[in-house]
Amino acid sequence: MLDSPLSARLEASERILVAGAGGGFDVYAGLPLALALRDQGKEVHLANLSFSRLESLDIDAWLDEDVAVIGPDTASRDWYFPERALARWLDAQGLPATVYAFPKVGVRPLRAAYARLIGRLGVDTIVLVDGGTDILMRGDEAGLGTPVEDMASLAAVHGLDLREKIVACLGFGVDAYHGVNHVQVLENLAALERDGAYLGAFSLSRATKPGALYLDAVAHARSEMPDYPSIVNGSIAAAVRGEFGDVRFTARTRGSELFINPLMALYFAVDLDGLARRSLYLERIEDTVLARQVAAVIAAYRDEIRPRPPKAFPH
Template identity: 70%
Template sequence: MFSLLEPPFFTRLRDARRILVAGAGGGFDVYAGVPLALALRAAGKEVHLANLSFSDLYGLDLDVWVDHDVAAIRPDTTIRGDYFPERALARWLALKDLPDTVYAFPQTGVRPLRAAYRALLEHLGGVDAIVLVDGGTDILMRGDEHGLGTPEEDMASLAAVSGLDEVPVRLVACLGFGVDSYHGVSHSLVLENLAALDRDGGYLGTFSLPRESREGRLFLDAVEHGRRATPDHPSIVQGSVAAAVRGDFGDVRFTERTGDSELFINPLMALYFCVDAPVLARHNLYLDRLENTALMRQISSVIEEFRDALPRQRPPRAYPH
């Protein structure tokens, strides 16, 4: 039973003692989980962070690997290149005297990614809940929309985690409503999908990330630290969310990477949209076809084949208000 006094997302996690918060779509997605991890730790829960990584993990030293396809990234972990969001986050966590290991998964298909999740769960001694976090909302697309955003990594994570039936609670939290417009996502269709999930008992509502909360202040600090750590490739998604949390509005400039685009920073970007992962997986029209994929490029091929066979796509719709 839910109550207006507590967001359903946190009600679902109330009895969980050990929680894994994992970035679904790679890059800086795990940063969207930082406020949740902070709030859950403050509630007395043991929380671990993980991320599907865009970094060159296979260049890491052998002692970094917890298991096949699971790396434990710490503040002193070395890697080729300077793009390493997981280490940037680990270093920020260390600066704040917080647990500073961020687990990282390489980009694979669903079958090895699910095996990697299971290996991590065994390493952690099991968890009561997994929260997938998405920077943006394209993980909510079911497959027949005109634009899907960048679905491969999100769908790999969703398929992998939704199949972990041994974990009692599996949720998805999206932060950054609107940022996927650049990749063709119609957010009217996102809302339509959320309504369908609600009818099926899978929508867990929204809540905001307040600037004046401890979680909000530390999120802004973490995003700024991450921007300085990757000056040539700062996160547009987390930068947009941070701008919204600060109360900025409209075409706000925070990186040269958006120089050719007109942004629409607004308060909706600072809202978490939360759903049940298994219900979301059931609503996806092609997720079952990804089960036997071993490589990320196979996921791309399956999605392309599915969409080529669609008799029609749901056209984008303008938000009417």
């Protein structure tokens, strides 16, 4: 009972890419996993779908087409740069301080970028990480959250041939602001369990080394970008610290009522291909080149259907 399906799936993995699916600070949600896997002797690399202006980077920052190599000293004219903030934190910890970054593009170029990076690094496993749980939405829910980047990443990695492909979500509840009904998140997880694709849940604890380092990394990111701290990771960090309710940690949430709670510190893990097969529109975005094409396809699909009505927690 103490061995999880996730740990069993990753046992034989040697070189693992932990990648943020939804852009922004999503890679931070994968940091505790990356640290824990590294402590197990795995070779672990970090990557992220970036919201930063990667086109402003010097040519020396590019490993390959659509694959940037971000380090502590990478120069950029963009003040919003979570990947560099993380690289600086890693460097301060004496850890490998490279974070790979993909531009915000459609499925075809994103898959090609992943393939190039995998080829360069010899990766055999990808753990795609979502800060929040809207990557678990299949398309007919009451609300999808912010699906464009998550679905582009899911579709891109789904088309790759690797030993293991996993999706891990951290931050249950944070997507309520964007219309996600979390009863439907649980309903989707139950369906994935029936399909044999659910790999279990586990808590991120501040009493563990990865948990403590995660809290430090989130605090460091806030100091790097004080005007735009991550609401998602700030909420998760508050939950990991044991805070509860309408916790204030940034002016960005002014006017909103937060519900910080222990469920936000839970990881949910699923088989990536199993999740992709349950999507009702993933095939439609397969040939997209631009992110706005992904958005247009999703919007068109939503216009065709009658979404499942939201449900309230019964207890």
